Amino acid sequence: MNVNKRPKIPIRKCDQYQELEKDPEKTSLTERSCHGYALDTLPPEVLEMIFRLLPLHDVATSVRLVSRHCSMVAAAVLNGTFLTAYTKLESMIKRNESVMKSAKTDTELLACSKALNALQLIKAQYKMLRAVTWRYTHPPIKQQKFPRLCFYAGSLLDNLNELLSRISKYHPSIVGPRAPESSISPFTTICKRFMNFFEKISERRVNRSALISGCKIVDILDCLVEGRQVLFFKVSTNKRNTGRIVSMKLRYTMKRAWFTCLDVFRKIEENSWRDEQRFMYLRLRRLVGSVNEHIFENLHYEHQLLLQIPLTLPLRPPPASTYSGYGEYGGRFFYYGNMNKYAYETKFVHTVNTANLTVETEQQVQRPPAFDLVIEIELKCTPDLAPLAARSILKSDEFKTHEMRTCRSQQLHLRMNVVCPASLANRLPGNFVWELRSPRRIFTVEDV
Template structure:
């Protein structure tokens, strides 16, 4: 009897049955007690509050995980990443001004040495930030013509910059310590930034820029933006003018102790114009990175010798960078070296004969034309190294170089239909030293395409 009562009060797992028109029974799991699922409260937050919450998350997690959750998280995370990277330049400039003022207020040799090493490291990371900006700005911060929108998804780089800036302001000895103990030594954070910058730029070109529909036109004067990053290259503006909607300019760059050689080879595999453009961007960026890093070290040495009252610092050691590779039917070889390497390779006899001689060879004289040389003495006047890059541009105003756009932003914003027209870019690499090994001394790269948006 007790067992029967227990069965009556048990909970039945089967759903309730209801009768349909034909007399059969059907089950239905719906009850009046069901409620709609409530949204997560964080999804109801305004975007500004959501970004304040995201500030407690590392940039690496924002770029790798958070921005992939949903559309709202994507907008908030990408906006935070872009703003953080854009403000880096201002922060680095403020720190540089602070260090320079501190150097003016002290006379102690050791303090000046520490401040010089801090200033050197600021120069390095500021240059790396400039190269990244030249690579991504047309796809991240561009407001002048329609383009594929991307973001600064290098969260790990931003985390490193935050860590470096924190140490600069709170514990500067952790930054300049290695450089004070050993000349030209870099902290691990700075080395990591340099390494990640190279990898990120290559990845961005290949994954974010090349696959889009019109990368040849949308990239605009990206090559000029990269060349403008070369802080230790001589730049001559032949002319720079605007005619209505058209921007025209000619620039001449000179990279000391650099070389660039290109010659034809049997074609290996077909490459699209997009791939060739990406490889040219990579080639230019490698030359600029190597040349600037090499001569920045030389500049740091000269500055410290001038600023410190009792300087004891060794000269930069021999540094040589060489890159090479083939693209379809052309083989490229390029690179740069510092003054110590140039002296060792080309002026070793002069160094042995004259110990007090000047150890810098800038090749500032007039470069003779190899074609017009007849005598051996004239042939030897050709400098061994030194690269001239001549750039000629005719393009819509909105596609002008980044430096020109920043200086004439209002003019470009007020120009109607500034993104339509023909884009013409012609670059001539001139390396007279290639005449010694009987290689071509010039190489021309051209790009002509319509920028009309469909």
């Protein structure tokens, strides 16, 4: 007997049921009343209605593990809740903007402003979560290599729903004297922790080629609040006339940022291309997230100045802040980061006394160096591997047509060119190139 097999528990009949069983006329009535419905026998629609009444943390950690049938329904509930959260966010942002225009008192105006700032921070985190998971939870075509994954972060979804509920009611924890960043900080921490775990465990398990993750680098860079430019976009027929090819050129500019790559000694055990790809996504996620945080803190400060609302405490500009990260893998050492406006001015912009300057003086005020990181993307791929932003432009029949073909028709060529003036100023390599080509990949570093 298998020790891991759960033993059957004998069912004891109650005395009342045994007495009724002796009467043949009452036996049929008793059997009808005693027969119930097991959880697995319920239709998926009924199960979904029940699961939506439960905390999503319980759905993800307990209900999803009951059976295969429950797992499929629970995954549909979790994925659907995450997908519809973006529509809810957009509607709340529009409603807050309209309420701000009709606000009659300074207190109401300030509450709406802080609620709107909190919604912007949540939206930025949601877009990054979607960039990391959407190709696995909501693929554009039916996956043949692996089943659709589940957005199993139930506690994250519960936290998100609770935040949106408090913002809609203008709860003091959101619109109080604290900054919006402090109220959203726990949610941001959960999001980062989940994305790290998802890429390390779930995505790495199924990602065995560049054709699985597709244009995920573009999806991550598209999460930038500002600095995105579409230089070229075209959908054409390939040379063999067997399908469509999406061609794009994009440029991303990150102010006061750097991204440096150096060659180092490579360890023997570091030979997994999946880990190289995962670490590249991780670096870009952290860099984009840091740039967005610095942009938002400056935007919220300037927006509060424009409101001209008298406050009990004086409004102070954000403190000087610098983020930096580093990592080594596969014979490459990366150093990346950025600084906010005030840290940049403290380091490079020096105040000059204009009273001592005359027209005849030869002293010239030196302009601060421009440390704008520029990332250019060139890609050619089939529609199913295109970035999320291109899906609204592409026609749905292109995905259906491609779904009828085999995976051999998938094509991907992505080239990311990083130009870093800050590295050049420090006499380091200022140009870095990362390429994904199905089925091969090229990884080089060049000096400018």
